[in-house]
Amino acid sequence: MSRVLLTGGAGMIGQAIVRRLLADGEDEVRVCDEREAPSWMRERGVELQAADLREPGAARAAVSGCSQVIHCAAIVGGIANFHRLPWTLTAVNSALYNGVFGAAVELEVERLVYISSSMVFERAFVFPTPEEHVAECPPPRSAYGFSKLAGEVCCRAAHEEFGLRYVICRPFNAYGPGEEVGFEPGIAHAVPDLIGKVLAGQRPLQIFGAGNQTRTLTHVDDIASGVVAALRSPAALGEDFNISAAGELTVAEIARMVWEACGEDPAEFALEHLPSFPVDVQRRWPSIEKARRLLGWEAEIALAEGLAGTVAWLRERAAAGD
Secondary structure: OOOEEEEEEOOHHHHHHHHHHHOOOOEEEEEEOOOOOOOHHHHHHHHHHHHHOOOOHHHHHHOOOEEEEEEOOOOOOOHHHHHHHHHHHHHHHHHHHHHHHHHHOOOOOOOEEOOOHHHHHOOOOOEEEEEHHHHHOOOOOOOOHHHHHHHHHHHHHHHHHHHOEEEEEEEEEOOOOOOOOOOOOOOHHHHHHHHHHHHHOOOOOEEEEEOOEEEEOEEEHHHHHHHHHHHHHHHOOOEEEOOOOOEEEHHHHHHHHHHHHOOOOOHHOOOEEOOOOOOOOOOOEEOOHHHHHHHHOOOOOOHHHHOOOOOOHHHHHOOOOO
16 A cells, blocks of 8 residues: 655645545555644544645655655745735745655655646636646746646656656635635635625625626635545646536626525625726636646536535534634
């Protein structure tokens, strides 16, 4: 049985990937994260390490003994977080992948899966956006998007110079149980941000911008299954994949769906439009054909079902006082 290292495994996407790996039962799992991992991981036999992966020695220790690595660790968040922490995002995310990629090269892992982001397509002009558009799309203006694109460049550079066997996965608009409401609007991703506002009684519901920006919401469990498919598939080596659902919705439409998922009267739905940020992607709609063709994967969880589960999880957290 091989061992998989998952960096950033205490986060929302990381936890979902751990659950998927454990369900498959094909590997031992090691999680490395400076944050405290949930107790269920230790109870289910996951090896837990707390280390600063920006340090080369810590990265080597984390990778040592693992045949496969999924690099998920990064500073992420919603649109406000991208503008609040531009230098920190760039510095930390680049140091993290430099440490992990360097250790993966040195220890000759069989495969490294880099969790990138849809934000590399921040300035896309082809829709639905195929993976190859990354070569012609203008680089992101946001520090976060640029940091994730730079990680993709480093993946390919490590392959070209040292033979690193890699796969790049780009999740699109992850949502689902596991992400808390932010301490201010826009710090968390859109779905928990909106749910938190509705449950707190905000009337009218505030959104950033006109609301005609589009997103493609993808349940975190679907993202996890796509990442694990990329980890397993022989056809995935050296490739990049959009890991996404297929439906394009406006932010206003998403807000209405969240409102109704929270059990509110559709007739009382109303929006208040806040000023947006200097970087606010106007359209996000990926092509999913490559993942379907090479991985045999596509998202399965219906948005209504996923939103209901996310609302229930956040209600439980609020009731428990977390």
